[in-house]
Amino acid sequence: xxxxxxxxxxxxxxxxxxxxxxxxxxxxxxxxxxxxxxxxxxxxxxxxxxxxxxxxxxxxxxxxxxxxxxxxxxxxxxxxxxxxxxxxxxxxxxxxxxxxxxxxxxxxxxxxxxxxxxxxxxxxxxxxxxxxxxxxxxxxxxxxxxxxxxxxxxxxxxxxxxxxxxxxxxxxxxxxxxxxxxxxxxxxxxxxxxxxxxxxxxxxxxxxxxxxxxxxxxxxxxxxxxxxxxxxxxxxxxxxxxxxxxxxxxxxxxxxxxxxxxxxxxxxxxxxxxxxxxxxxxxxxxxxxxxxxxxxxxxxxxxxxxxxxxxxxxxxxxxxxxxxxxxxxxxxxxxxxxxxxxxxxxxxxxxxxxxxx
Numbered sequence: 001x002x003x004x005x006x007x008x009x010x011x012x013x014x015x016x017x018x019x020x021x022x023x024x025x026x027x028x029x030x031x032x033x034x035x036x037x038x039x040x041x042x043x044x045x046x047x048x049x050x051x052x053x054x055x056x057x058x059x060x061x062x063x064x065x066x067x068x069x070x071x072x073x074x075x076x077x078x079x080x081x082x083x084x085x086x087x088x089x090x091x092x093x094x095x096x097x098x099x100x101x102x103x104x105x106x107x108x109x110x111x112x113x114x115x116x117x118x119x120x121x122x123x124x125x126x127x128x129x130x131x132x133x134x135x136x137x138x139x140x141x142x143x144x145x146x147x148x149x150x151x152x153x154x155x156x157x158x159x160x161x162x163x164x165x166x167x168x169x170x171x172x173x174x175x176x177x178x179x180x181x182x183x184x185x186x187x188x189x190x191x192x193x194x195x196x197x198x199x200x201x202x203x204x205x206x207x208x209x210x211x212x213x214x215x216x217x218x219x220x221x222x223x224x225x226x227x228x229x230x231x232x233x234x235x236x237x238x239x240x241x242x243x244x245x246x247x248x249x250x251x252x253x254x255x256x257x258x259x260x261x262x263x264x265x266x267x268x269x270x271x272x273x274x275x276x277x278x279x280x281x282x283x284x285x286x287x288x289x290x291x292x293x294x295x296x297x298x299x300x301x302x303x304x305x306x307x308x309x310x311x312x313x314x315x316x317x318x319x320x321x322x323x324x325x326x327x328x329x330x331x332x333x334x335x336x337x338x339x340x341x342x343x344x345x346x347x348x349x350x351x352x353x354x355x356x357x
Contacts (some may be wrong), residue, residue: 004059004152004184008045008052010208017041017052017208025060027200028178028185030216032192038208039188043154046186047080048073059152079145081155085137087129093140094125100144115146118180119173135166139173146177153185159194174198175357192232196220196276197356221325223306223315230309234278235327236356241271250295251355257321261295265355274356279315279327281352286338288347296350300326302340307332316340318348326350 003025010017017038023029031039044050046057048064048071057065064071087096097112116122119139129137138158145153158174159167171194177185178198189195195202195216202219204212212219219225221235239255244264251264253275260275267273288297300318303325308315314335318326326348338346 002060004046004186005056006042006046006058007054007056008042009054010041010045010050010052015041015208017045019205019208019210021203021210021213023186023203023213024184024201026182026184028187028198029201029203030195030199031186031188031203031205032190032195032199033205034190036207037205039190039205040156041208042205043156043186043188046152047078047154048076076152077148077150078152078154079148079150081142081145081153081158083157083160085129085141085144087132087137087140089129091128092125093121093127093129093132096129096140097125097144097147100148111149112147115143118146118176119143133166133169134162135169138162138166138170142173142177146181151183153181153183155185155187157188157190159189159191171197192229193356196234196236197274217325221317221327223304223317223327231280232278233315233327233329234276234281235325236274236276237324238272238274241267241269241273244269253355255324257324258298260298260350260353262353262355267355276354276356277326277350278352278354279329281350282318282326282328283349283351284316284318284328284330284334284338284340285347285349289349292349294349294351296353298326298348298350300346300348302342302344302346304342305335305340318346320348 004023007020008017019042031042033039041050045052045055055065063069064076119142121139121143124136199216202216203210204219204225212225217236237255239253241251242254243252249264250261253260253262253273262275298320300320302316303319304317306315308329312331314330314332316328318328320326
């Protein structure tokens with residue numbers, strides 16, 4: 001069966017890991033959750049750095065771990081990107097890239113050249129690590145993992161040690177990997193903005209368990225998981241730029257269910273983009289608003305209502321068209337005043353839409 005099948009049980013004092021997941025064969029799967037939820041432990045089990053005696057791991061039909069089968073880390077065709085690049089200070093960038101290839105006789109120049117091109121580091125090859133920025137060091141670390149020609153790429157919070165400016169520097173390169181890599185990537189993060197921008201599939205983890213696993217848009221729109229996102233609860237929609245209004249620096253994005261105006265990010269007409277709408281930026285009305293500064297208002301249908309993570313608040317899932325969803329956070333008092341109930345037609349008034357890629 002294509003893809004990744006992973007089942008691990010691991011018990012430590014004060015913590016246990018118990019997961020059974022089927023992950024996609026391509027794209028970025030995000031392991032998302034608070035610190036201590038088990039994300040990195042699961043990643044290390046997949047890499048073979050932690051041995052779970054009752055584990056099973058099958059990658060693209062090949063058994064890496066099962067009863068009687070155990071491939072040590074160095075025999076697993078994977079790349080691992082840590083939070084810190086940990087480059088050899090006495091070697092140049094090229095020396096660091098080549099060092100890891102020495103243990104793989106079959107690794108050739110093609111994989112190295114592709115990694116250098118994908119990460120845009122050709123102009124850095126003669127530098128020593130002391131002359132690199134944090135973002136450049138991270139790109140070298142990712143290139144080093146890709147140069148091995150892995151069948152699976154594991155990334156453990158690669159942006160966690162970077163400030164905001166360096167994160168913005170490296171995110172476009174990660175997006176390029178997302179578009180062009182033909183291998184699965186498992187990406188550990190506790191940052192909702194990174195997950196929204198990069199992931200196709202998400203596994204929401206807590207206390208060593210996977211509470212949800214599925215396509216990004218589907219999992220983010222669930223009303224039973226708001227505690228994991230708090231103020232960042234919201235949805236990600238994929239759409240197409242259908243119009244650009246140069247006079248007002250705006251772009252109109254069409255998605256299944258409607259259109260939304262966003263700040264123009266420079267994408268060409270016809271480009272596929274992602275937009276993110278937070279639940280706190282969506283209000284509801286029984287009729288379309290007039291004489292308002294809001295650019296975006298959509299007819300929607302109430303799908304689900306749930307208590308939020310504060311007794312005064314409710315979270316409402318809204319159906320937009322036949323295949324898209326929004327979340328709205330409102331007070332329980334407002335929900336009662338509007339008489340909200342599943343199946344009710346209302347209007348979603350959207351205060352902010354973020355174009356994220």
